[in-house]
Amino acid sequence: MKTMWKGALNFGLVNVPVKMHTATEKKSIKFKYLHKDCHAPVEYKRICSACNKEISWDEIIKGYEYEPGRYVEIDEKELENIPDERSKTIEILDFVDLKDIDPVYYDKTYYLSPQETGERAYLLLKKALENNSKVAICKVIIRSKESLACVRVYNDVLTLETMFYPDEVRDVGDITSFQSSVKVHDKELEMANKLIENLTSEFDPGKYKDNYREALLELIRSKVEGKEIKTPKLEQEDKVVDLMEALKESVKMVEEDEDQRTG
Numbered sequence: 331m332k333t334m335w336k337g338a339l340n341f342g343l344v345n346v347p348v349k350m351h352t353a354t355e356k357k358s359i360k361f362k363y364l365h366k367d368c369h370a371p372v373e374y375k376r377i378c379s380a381c382n383k384e385i386s387w388d389e390i391i392k393g394y395e396y397e398p399g400r401y402v403e404i405d406e407k408e409l410e411n412i413p414d415e416r417s418k419t420i421e422i423l424d425f426v427d428l429k430d431i432d433p434v435y436y437d438k439t440y441y442l443s444p445q446e447t448g449e450r451a452y453l454l455l456k457k458a459l460e461n462n463s464k465v466a467i468c469k470v471i472i473r474s475k476e477s478l479a480c481v482r483v484y485n486d487v488l489t490l491e492t493m494f495y496p497d498e499v500r501d502v503g504d505i506t507s508f509q510s511s512v513k514v515h516d517k518e519l520e521m522a523n524k525l526i527e528n529l530t531s532e533f534d535p536g537k538y539k540d541n542y543r544e545a546l547l548e549l550i551r552s553k554v555e556g557k558e559i560k561t562p563k564l565e566q567e568d569k570v571v572d573l574m575e576a577l578k579e580s581v582k583m584v585e586e587d588e589d590q591r592t593g
Contacts, residue, residue: 331351331352331441332351332352333349333350333351334350334351334352334440335349335350335440335472336348336349336350336418336445337350337418337419337420338418338419338420338448339419339420339422339442339455339468339481339488340419340420340421340422341422341451341454341455341466342422344451344454344455345451346444346448346451346452346454346455347444347445347446347447347448347451348420348442348443348444348445348448348452348488349442349443349444349445350440350441350442350472350490351440351441351442351443352438352440352441353439353440353441353489354438354439357540357543358543359543359546359547359550376390391403391404391405392404392405392406409474419470420468420469420470420479420481420490421468421469421470422466422467422468422481423466423467423468423469424466424467425462425464425465425466425467426464426465426467426480427463427464427465428463428464428465428482431465431480431493434494434499435478435493435494435499436491436492436493436494437477437491437492437493437494438491438492439489439490439491439492440489440490440491440492441487441488441489441490442481442487442488442489442490443487452488455481455488456483456486456487456488459481459482459483459488460483465480465481465482466480466481466482467479467480468480468481468490470490470492472492477492477493478492478493478494478495479491479492479493480493515574517574518574518577521574521577521578521581522577524581525577525580525581525584528581528584528585528588529584
């Protein structure tokens with residue numbers, strides 16, 4: 331697994347030399363835009379909005395728009411010269427319970443492996459986190475961006491999860507105003523609770539798959555092989571408008587499905 335970052339994880343006065351590896355990958359299918367007439371790929375060019383001409387990468391600089399239409403130029407060397415002794419350090423700030431972190435804060439996952447001289451300290455921190463059922467809240471700088479993060483144990487290795495800062499999580503106030511005008515009946519809540527109870531199980535990520543991506547790949551394979559594309563005709567079901575009836579039907583379906591599996 332490719333190493334994307336080397337540094338150290340500071341645990342009080344304990345220094346844990348670690349390597350960082352990307353833990354996840356998106357498997358979405360990417361399309362290219364083609365010209366409808368000749369099927370040639372469409373190119374995207376860098377056009378200056380004032381000069382109205384194409385420019386090369388060496389003519390491009392970074393700028394920050396501090397007022398509408400007004401920019402301050404930032405040079406790459408200026409960014410590199412910003413002093414920060416933590417650029418190669420994961421500094422642990424606190425230890426918390428994993429359940430106290432809402433998933434909305436999570437951004438991206440990385441695996442941490444020990445460097446050649448860090449095996450013992452790495453194992454010490456891993457076992458300490460496991461024994462205390464805690465995760466470590468920390469800060470880390472990756473690709474010139476300081477991120478809030480947490481370090482936890484996953485599948486017997488230390489894992490770093492970058493997190494959003496509180497001011498990066500949008501406020502829900504604009505979409506919760508409906509709650510004051512809608513009432514839920516006790517019977518509806520009772521049926522909803524029963525439905526949740528019947529659908530409750532242990533989380534097994536292996537049982538979930540991307541059905542849309544598989545169907546899309548099959549469509550692509552069929553077109554490449556020159557096969558006729560057949561689209562199955564889906565039966566139109568009558569929609570159950572009444573909420574209570576929908577809940578009852580849902581509970582019934584789950585119970586019947588459970589009977590078939592256990593029978």
